[in-house]
Amino acid sequence: MSSFTLQHLPALEARAPTEEGIVQRLDPRMRLVASFGFALFVVSLPNIAGLMLALSLALVTGWAARLPLLITARRVLLVDAFLIFLLLMLPFTTPLAGPSDHMLTLWGQPASWSGLWHALRIVLTSNAVVLMMLALVGTLPAQGLVQALAALHMPSHLVQILALSLRYIDIIREEYARLRTAMKMRAFQLRRSWHSYRCLGYLLAMLLVRSLERSERVLAAMRCRGYDGRFPVNQPGRLSRLDWSFAAGLTATCGLIALLAFEPDLRWLAEVH
């Protein structure tokens, strides 16, 4: 594969941190497994206190990965924007657990504390997972992702689809931009109109046609080079001592968080559910 990385995607152009943190020296497999394991761990945490600690751990990892502050913040806030109405509605749609659960009444609608805590738990969970993922996996080069997934036994055809689409997304996006430019030259403006939607439909259809034709040329070229369905992906080497220390550190920290979150004697920390 070429040295293409996802940083070439338009929306991601500034994604790559200029300086490399310690996270970038970790094996891609370790980064994938760790971020997935962390996600499973976070969704099983029972209370706000545990989730806050998990979010802090994700923040520290993000710092260690030298994530660009502004871009990361924008991305996380974008995810939160999806959640805002959920956050606003949950207190009103969660039935009151008792008189003490009553938070306030708005337009005759009672709001419950338990609903608010529920909403907060969802926001903390999703933010912690997203941050950890951006820190560990979002900083991977495309090749690293493909290699890691292949080494982790993702089915070969799926790895090939992933590898080839990573390679061609950028090229197809350029194709799209060319077609858009051609339309712009003919005074097309994307508006809220049936005409706009029809033109966009034709544009996307043309994009699909060109993509299919490109895939035929690519297949022919691959055949010339002996493609028989197998797609050689470099085997990654052994995990280094750094990888294992990272795994041990992450597991230990998560264990500590779990201890705080689940330990009954420490419930005062987690009174809010």
Added chain:
Amino acid sequence: MHIVDGALSMPVVAASSVLAVGGMALGLRALNVDRVPAAAMLSAAFFVASLVHVPVGPTSVHLIMSGPAGLILGWAAFPALFVGLLLQTLFFGFGGLTVLGVNTLNIALPAVMVGVLARPFLMSGNLRRTAIVGGLASAGAITSTALLVALDLWLSSQAFWAAAQVILVSHISIMVIEGAIGAALVSFLRQVKPELLMAPLRATADRKTRV
């Protein structure tokens, strides 16, 4: 549309993930070696389509185009749309990691279903009918996706019912837009590249002699 981590209950996540893995297995089995590059390229094209933002009212929405994906790719829509979702999740942070299976199922299953239902009616009759069928398929895929999202939320917690209703209502405009764009897309393909609509990827490969 993007369900995040931590919102759904474990049984819903587990059941959806199992079904999504099943769908992917079917999709991968339907792909023979010759069609892998085509599936990858179309997957990339649908990913690019999902980066297109269309103005609606005071805001804009991004396209999904799952209906056309189902019409063109058949069961291969599962792996193709999964790859798109995986990239959106891993690199943009949209959607959640543990709910990747849920999101894949919610988008790819309606795509495959409308593909199966609508494909027989695409090539017969006049162009107008093709456009109508394509539009209904595109709008239907989005509608089913919104219904599945609402169902997931409702199964997870009764408190989500109101949120589920908001999701359904807010998707009406997206259904209309995807329907309009899908209608144009499909009628264009029928005139320019009918092979894309005739059968899911497999058929083209059968026609070609193996190299």
